[in-house]
Amino acid sequence: MGNKFVVVDLETTGNSPRKGDRIIQIGAVIIEDGKIIGKYSSLVNPGKPIPAFIEELTGINDEMVSSAPAFSEIAGEIMELLDEAFFVAHNVLFDLGFLQDELQMAGYEGFYGSVLDTVELARILFPTADSYKLSDLAAREGLSHDRPHQADSDAYVTGELLLLFLDKLESFPTVTIKSLTKLSAGLKSDIYLLLEEILQQKEQVVEEYFRSIEVYRGIALRKKEVSETPEKQQVFLFPEEKEEQQKLLKKAIPSFEVRDGQLEMMNSIYHAFSDQRHALIEAGTGIGKTLAYLVPAVFYAKETQKRVVVSTYTTQLQQQLLIKDFPILRDVCGFPIKAILLKGRSHYINLARFEHTLREEDDNYDTTLTKMQILVWLLETNTGDFDELNLSSGGMLYWNKIKNVPVTFLQTKQWDSRDYYLRAQKEAEEADLIITNHSMLLMDLVSEETSIPSYEFAILDEAHQFEKVAGKYYGRALDYLSIRLMLNQFGQFDHGQFFHRLEKLIEKLDGRANIKVPTKKLNEAMINLQYETDELFKTVTIFAKRKKRQSSNNNKLQTMLTQTDNSTEWKALFAVAERFSFLLKDVINAIEDRLMFIENQKHRLTEVEKSFLEEISLLLKEMNKVRNKTREVFLFPSGQEIRWIETDLRSVQNMTTVYGRPVHVANHLRNDFFAKKKSIILTSATLTVNGSFQYIKNELGISEFSIIESQIQSPFHYKEQVQLIIPEDLPDIKTVPETEYIAAITEHIISIAEATGGRMLTLFTSHEMLKKTYELIKESGLLDDFALIAQGITAGSRSRLTRNFQRFEKAILFGTSSFWEGIDIPGEDLSCIVIVRLPFSPPDEPLAVAKRDLILQQGGNPFNELSLPEAVLRFKQGFGRLVRSSTDRGIIFVFDRRIITTSYGKAFLQSIPTVPIQRATIDEMINFINKWL
Incomplete structure (x- = not known):
């Protein structure tokens, strides 16, 4: 690529040139023909003292700049340097804004050429990076960054990053570059100029064959990795003898120390599975708990051809299992292990919905950026799992449009062969071990649509958290912000655009006569619903404050929502909840009425129209959930439940949530889970109180089962x-x-x-x-x-x-x-x-x-x-x-x-x-x- 790039970094006395802040150091590197060909660096006398915190951050003090040139003395050199170049910086608007002010003060017009922001480029090209700070990106790419917050060092590292970005862009298939180019006009910096040039070059030559990439329906994806050849029928026998077990572990772990507790735990779990009994194992720190449960689990799964589920409390532990512990487990066992990390359906992208949104003209910056991130991510991901991505909050809103959910209107069958969720399901069906977390395990118990294939054996790590998580899934929560967010997705109610679009569709299908509630009335109902949402949560907050009369130092307020009295507060709350519920029902019915009519004629719709209707039917499901929760929490509560309000006294209703949940989930867990499974292993470093498991057994509802109990002491002194x-x-x-x-x-x-x-x-x-x-x-x-x-x-x-x-x-x-x-x-x-x-x-x-x-x-x-x-x-x-x-x-x-x-x-x-x-x-x-x- 023959362009000239000047990568600039400035150190300044503060953040605002308008408030008189000035440059104290400028660093630049010049890039041409894919190489760094020159550097420029100068301290600058700002003509004012350097604040202490800037001195601490940059290491530059007043003495160092006292004999440096003023900016006006070097302004000419800077203009010459930038002539006919791309101006590049990490967060370009900051550096460019400062430079423009200084150049104009020095009597120059300023710089009006093309600009590139390496933050924006990094977001697009490294969609899975944890952070887009310069030092974090440098560490991620193994670039040495010896003096962060010194302009010459920062400019050099930014230049090296730019070269990596350019290489990466040139390695993309033409179809991806084409899609990125189309979207790039909506970005903040002139990335479209780069992309157009790369696209021209690519279209002039025959594209090389990509071994790891395939193009399907105009989108380039990473090819599914073909799994290992099926193993021959082997006999897998769990080594019962201590010496044999030690030999296995020694083989895989060079620094292996014999830990009796680890071997004891392995044997306890294997026998609990074989005898089909539940087990409680308190494992002290340092016994090597993870391997102690993975080894017997995988041997048992192989011997019996029965899958075993491993559930953790945190997603960090899930990742650790997959990245750190599984390679060791494979070495220990010496045979192929099929393990999959399984998440809920909405964690995976729906490629059909993504394909439709690519056709929509979108001027929203966050959406544009997120589409570009996902196009790059699809060249790299094996899983299609949203947790890999680092999205902005606006990007998260866009994800709701493309996440994997059951569909009504869209034809998505053509993507089934590439669907990540279906792939994960199929792999889970064939897996020896399925890794998941407590939330998903419990969601699977309480929801109609199950994601985890049927299983009878499971290990719950961090099991002391299981009851707490269960409370959330057997309960319900209504919070102000998520209801408002749901209603806001219907767009500008006062302009009626959303329903106007719906009405146009119905007109197209000749169905005006069938609609009971006219669009004007529906728009009014939506405005009223917005108002009633505010009223409901205001009333809830007033109720909470009146109930809690004593003064509290804490801003967070928790109050029981009880109907013991017939107070005016309770009557007011009941009345507004009833109004909210009825109004919600009217709106739901009016929208359902329209959708039912359209669904019967959906063969006459375009793909874009179907995509729009899909969004409405998803919102409708959300609205139905909110209505059911409102009825259960306020209007027809169950006598077995406790209900309470949590609010933040500093905000009006924005931070208010109403909860309902069973006082004890023990009965639910006993009947829905423990009574239906053959062997559940519960392990943690904290399960006993005073040497007894009784408390945790009561909490989980397992006191009546015949349970193997084992306390394994830590090997530490x-x-x-x-x-x-x-x-x-x-x-x-x-x-x-x-x-x-x-x-x-x-x-x-x-x-x-x-x-x-x-x-x-x-x-x-x-x-x-x-x-x-x-x-x-x-x-x-x-x-x-x-x-x-x-x-x-x-x-x-x-x-x-x-x-x-x-x-x-x-x-x-x-x-x-x-x-x-x-x-x-x-x-x-x-x-x-x-x-x-x-x-x-x-x-x-x-x-x-x-x-x-x-x-x-x-x-x-x-x-x-x-x-x-x-x-x-x-x-x-x-x-x-x-x-x-x-x-x-x-x-x-x-x-x-x-x-x-x-x-x-x-x-x-x-x-x-x-x-x-x-x-x-x-x-x-x-x-x-x-x-x-």
């Missing part, structure tokens, strides 16, 4: 690896005001952090207390050289916060509920955990209240049967974060003195491995830390 310290000089939270308690724990956290040098996870039970402690530490300025990372305050997901924590030498991670478990920080990255309070659920949490009431009605003790075991399991999870390998060492501080001052405190200590326990004042603690770490 906790006595040498862990110390547990309880501060003597902290006040009892019950006896002092909260502010005094927070001040005291803040002081302790600061002292501990200074002594341990960070690498510290601090676990709270209340977000409010976390926030106040974090703010007090910040305010003190005593830990200014530490990275303070706080859930709900520092932006990012749980895994991103964890990654950031690991990046810094001196860091403290503050977390609440979700950080008590499931985060894995091995080695020296974590050497200290502070547990601020024992993790009892808040006393007014609706579900806990309902469960407590039920236990009381049955003459039981809610504290011993519910609150305590739940808190102990969570405590065990928190404790388990510290030691992740046999070489880890660390200290756990428990600030809550109830662990030693109350009779129930013993239950916490007896549920974790035996470790040395000390009580100490702050000074004694510091001395001990210094010696021990």
Whole structure:
């Protein structure tokens, strides 16, 4: 490609040239004929002081730029450099905006040539990248980026990325380039110029044959990989002898250490399957749990020709199984294993729907970009699974148009041979192991359309979460935002475009006379429905606030939705829910009436019209679901259910959700799941309380089954690896005001952090207390050289916060509920955990209240049967974060003195491995830390 590209990066005193910010460094590389042929770099004197945070970010200070030229002195060189070139930058509008202002101030017209944005290019060409930050893209492609936030280094890496992008574009089949070119006019930068040139070149030569790509109905796809040749009939026998089992594991794992617990677990699972019994296996950290269940599962599947389902709580663990554990499993077994990761239908793309949307003229930027991302992704994906993609929020809306759902109007049969969902289903039918997650497993139990082929044997990893997830699937939730989103998809009601389009179709099919509700009336009904949605959730929020009269520090409000009184609040709520439900029914009937008429004549419709009708019928299904939930939650609730409202006091109705679910899902799980399956293995590091499985058995409804129970101890030497310290000089939270308690724990956290040098996870039970402690530490300025990372305050997901924590030498991670478990920080990255309070659920949490009431009605003790075991399991999870390998060492501080001052405190200590326990004042603690770490 003969173009000239100048890749530019600027460092500046701030983000806004309009507010007087100026350039302090410019870096550029020149690319011609697919090679970097020159570089340009200069510091620039901005004529004003460089702010401290910019100095920290870039390493450039006032002294360095004091003798540098002003921008006006180098403006001529810059103009010469950019002459007849593409101006390229990572987030081009930022750099170009700054440069234009500086050039104009220096008396030049500015740059008005073609521009390319490498962020936009990266989004299109790397549709599965986790992040589009320059440093992350460089790391992904193995480019060395030694000085991030220095203009010359950033420009060079951006140039190298551009060369990769150009190569990649030139490697695409002509049909993909054609489709991309057609879409590219709607982008922010001039990518269409590149694409048009590549297309011209490709059309002049005979296209080479792509071995891994096929073109079908005008779309280029990655060819399905042909699976291995079918194996000969082999005999697969599970090795019962310990020596044989060790030999197998040694063969695949060079660093294999004999772990008796691992072999014990393998045997327990194999025998549970063979005897067709359910099993509960608590597996301590470090026994090699994953292989311990995969090996017997795959041997049993091969021997009996019965598939085994493996279900995890998180999708991260699913990916880990597939990427990290399966290659080892194949080496261990030495025979071919068919394993598939199976997800719900809507995770997969529907290529027929995608083909239709490509024909639609779309001026929406997000949609255009997403279509281009998907065209590139189809050249690479084997699965067609949406989780591989990194889409914008607008892209997610577009995904709803092309996800795999049952269709009414569209003819999609022609794509069946290439359909990813059907392919996954077929592979699942033939698989030895099907990997899924608890959500999908439960959705399969409660929905009419099943995705998982029938099975009788399953392993549930992270099984302590299964009951919680089941509550969601046996319950229902109505939230304001998703209802509004659904209604908004009907477009501009006031302009009536959506229904006007429908009316035009009916006119085309001569059916005006059959329509009972005229379009004008339907538009009015939709406007009223919008209004009633707002009214319903406003009334719900008022109801919640009135019920909860005591002042609460927390912004999140949870209130039971009970009809015990005949209060005016309840009557108002019932009336508005009834109006909402009736109005929804009228709209549904009017649309169904139109669709029924059209469906009888669908052979007369064009493909674009059918595609439009498909969208309507999907929305109709959503509306029916919302109406059913409204009736079940507000109008005809079941006596067996608990209902509650969750809202955020800072917003009006936008953050309000109404929930309904059974108080206990135990009966449902027993009847729908455990009674129908031959053998379910439940495993986790936290299933027992005080050495007993009784609590988890009650929660899952399996107390009456004959169950194999096994507690396998961790091989770690906790006595040498862990110390547990309880501060003597902290006040009892019950006896002092909260502010005094927070001040005291803040002081302790600061002292501990200074002594341990960070690498510290601090676990709270209340977000409010976390926030106040974090703010007090910040305010003190005593830990200014530490990275303070706080859930709900520092932006990012749980895994991103964890990654950031690991990046810094001196860091403290503050977390609440979700950080008590499931985060894995091995080695020296974590050497200290502070547990601020024992993790009892808040006393007014609706579900806990309902469960407590039920236990009381049955003459039981809610504290011993519910609150305590739940808190102990969570405590065990928190404790388990510290030691992740046999070489880890660390200290756990428990600030809550109830662990030693109350009779129930013993239950916490007896549920974790035996470790040395000390009580100490702050000074004694510091001395001990210094010696021990």
